[in-house]
Amino acid sequence: MAELAHDLRLACMRLSRRVRFESSEDTAPHQFSVLARLEPHSASVGHLAEVERVRAPSMSRTVAALEHEGLVRRDADPEDGRVARISLTPAGRQTLTRERARRDAWMAQRLEGLPSADREVLRTATDLLDQVLAQ
Numbered sequence: 001m002a003e004l005a006h007d008l009r010l011a012c013m014r015l016s017r018r019v020r021f022e023s024s025e026d027t028a029p030h031q032f033s034v035l036a037r038l039e040p041h042s043a044s045v046g047h048l049a050e051v052e053r054v055r056a057p058s059m060s061r062t063v064a065a066l067e068h069e070g071l072v073r074r075d076a077d078p079e080d081g082r083v084a085r086i087s088l089t090p091a092g093r094q095t096l097t098r099e100r101a102r103r104d105a106w107m108a109q110r111l112e113g114l115p116s117a118d119r120e121v122l123r124t125a126t127d128l129l130d131q132v133l134a135q
Contacts, residue, residue, distance in 0.1 A: 012129075019103050027099050030054075034062055035071060035088065035096045042087035044077070071095055 020029040027035070034048055043051075049059035063086055066072040071092035077083040088096070111119055 019106060022106055025102070027095055030062055031066055031071075032096070032099050034059075034066060035092055035099075038072065038086060038088045038092070039096060042075070042085040044083050044085060048086065066092070 020032070030052070033052060037043065037048060037051060045059050045063055046056055048063070049056045052059065054062075063072060063074075067074065069091075070089055072086050073089050074084040074086055077085050111122070114122075
């Protein structure tokens with residue numbers, strides 16, 4: 001069991017890193033992650049730092065860079081004016097959509113070269129990984 005856990009963890013890490021770095025041209029991986037976190041709703045810098053597991057000053061720099069690019073905007077929190085809510089701009093949504101399409105295309109290219117039986121194994125593995133993550 002320990003060997004499977006080790007091998008699976010390494011394979012997932014390598015795959016995640018390759019998708020993040022090989023498929024992105026315009027948006028750094030950490031910036032893409034923040035944009036994705038903001039898609040469903042706005043968030044504070046503190047909350048983003050917490051869920052991304054970075055320090056608040058690092059997240060402040062990331063948000064400032066995204067804001068400078070016009071991908072996010074800051075608005076005062078309606079319940080607490082001392083807190084800024086960060087949300088996607090239309091350009092941020094377009095960037096997120098474009099980056100996701102690039103990542104999906106990168107992965108699709110690699111899957112196309114596999115036999116259909118192997119792609120079915122990966123479909124099953126994807127479902128199993130979702131189950132592991134849900135625990």
